[in-house]
Amino acid sequence: MSPRRATPRPVRYAALGFVTASLAASAAAADRLSVFSPVSAPADASLRVATLVLLVTAGIFAVVTALLVYGVVRFRRRPDDDGSEPPQVYGSDQIELAWTVVPVLIVVVLCLVTARTIYDVQAAVMPAGAIEATVVGHQWWWEIRYPELGIATANELHVPVSDRAGAGTVALSLESADVAHSFWVPRLAGKTDLIPNRHNRMWIAPREPGVYLGQCAEYCGTQHAHMLLRVVAESPEDYARWVAAQQKPAVADPGASAGRRVFETTACINCHSVRGTVATGRFGPDLTHLMSRSTLAASDVALDRASLRAWIVDPDHVKPGARMPAMKLDDRDVDLLVDYLVTLR
Numbered sequence: 001m002s003p004r005r006a007t008p009r010p011v012r013y014a015a016l017g018f019v020t021a022s023l024a025a026s027a028a029a030a031d032r033l034s035v036f037s038p039v040s041a042p043a044d045a046s047l048r049v050a051t052l053v054l055l056v057t058a059g060i061f062a063v064v065t066a067l068l069v070y071g072v073v074r075f076r077r078r079p080d081d082d083g084s085e086p087p088q089v090y091g092s093d094q095i096e097l098a099w100t101v102v103p104v105l106i107v108v109v110l111c112l113v114t115a116r117t118i119y120d121v122q123a124a125v126m127p128a129g130a131i132e133a134t135v136v137g138h139q140w141w142w143e144i145r146y147p148e149l150g151i152a153t154a155n156e157l158h159v160p161v162s163d164r165a166g167a168g169t170v171a172l173s174l175e176s177a178d179v180a181h182s183f184w185v186p187r188l189a190g191k192t193d194l195i196p197n198r199h200n201r202m203w204i205a206p207r208e209p210g211v212y213l214g215q216c217a218e219y220c221g222t223q224h225a226h227m228l229l230r231v232v233a234e235s236p237e238d239y240a241r242w243v244a245a246q247q248k249p250a251v252a253d254p255g256a257s258a259g260r261r262v263f264e265t266t267a268c269i270n271c272h273s274v275r276g277t278v279a280t281g282r283f284g285p286d287l288t289h290l291m292s293r294s295t296l297a298a299s300d301v302a303l304d305r306a307s308l309r310a311w312i313v314d315p316d317h318v319k320p321g322a323r324m325p326a327m328k329l330d331d332r333d334v335d336l337l338v339d340y341l342v343t344l345r
């Protein structure tokens with residue numbers, strides 16, 4: 001090997017380090033967004049089909065690779081070759097039939113299995129007492145409503161852990177307020193699109209408590225990548241407590257009345273709702289129980305006083321292209337406004 005072509009060692013080690021770090025990072029991410037660790041029936045069904053397809057394609061890969069290696073080794077050029085062409089064979093009905101019929105059969109079987117799985121998930125009858133939730137995709141956040149409970153929240157869907165009998169199954173109605181989005185919580189179910197002027201259905205039934213991360217899976221504009229969704233599966237008791245807390249009207253803390261005045265006299269109320277106040281906007285997230293959520297703006301930013309203030313001062317800085325405008329309030333008004341918003345627990 002010439003010295004020029006040799007890869008310098010530090011570069012090779014750096015590359016190895018990069019690969020190792022990438023694998024570790026993807027394993028950590030896979031833990032949160034993995035189709036390989038399902039905890040809900042529709043995701044189990046998807047994994048069964050995916051495993052079958054992987055096994056069949058791995059088999060095809062092995063057969064093709066083996067034939068290729070055999071051909072290369074068995075018919076390689078040898079020192080005593082006389083340089084003449086080997087006999088040329090044209091047309092073999094058996095071989096042509098074999099390589100047409102076998103692949104067609106494989107494709108037909110995979111199609112049937114896939115169609116059957118989709119049908120089984122879509123046609124599943126919801127058990128009596130299933131929880132109804134409506135999820136509306138917006139650029140770039142998720143509106144979540146529980147029509148029977150009178151609750152509106154955003155980006156964090158709370159559900160009870162479901163038992164074997166199906167209690168706690170959540171029937172989702174998926175809609176969009178603007179463009180096409182896609183609801184995808186890999187550990188709970190396959191992807192289902194949210195399409196303007198359509199009502200799509202999906203359902204989830206998480207068996208284990210936990211926070212399951214989801215991601216919009218249909219490109220929907222600048223902040224498509226920051227359209228995260230969290231499904232919080234909790235014990236039926238915790239879920240009931242959460243529902244009761246969400247059903248309460250907004251806290252009216254007299255200590256924050258100056259901030260509330262700022263809120264109610266700026267354009268905030270055109271887009272946001274706080275139940276029990278003049279704010280009834282529907283364009284942005286409902287803020288009645290804002291601080292009961294753990295994240296800000298459907299992103300990975302933890303929701304606290306500091307991040308909330310930074311967001312209000314300049315939403316574009318936190319999430320470039322965000323639909324919420326900077327309100328250009330002076331520092332004092334921003335502080336008062338944040339004082340008020342953090343009371344909305």
Ligand code: CUA
Nearest residue numbers: 181216220224
């Ligand atoms: Cu919403 Cu991508």
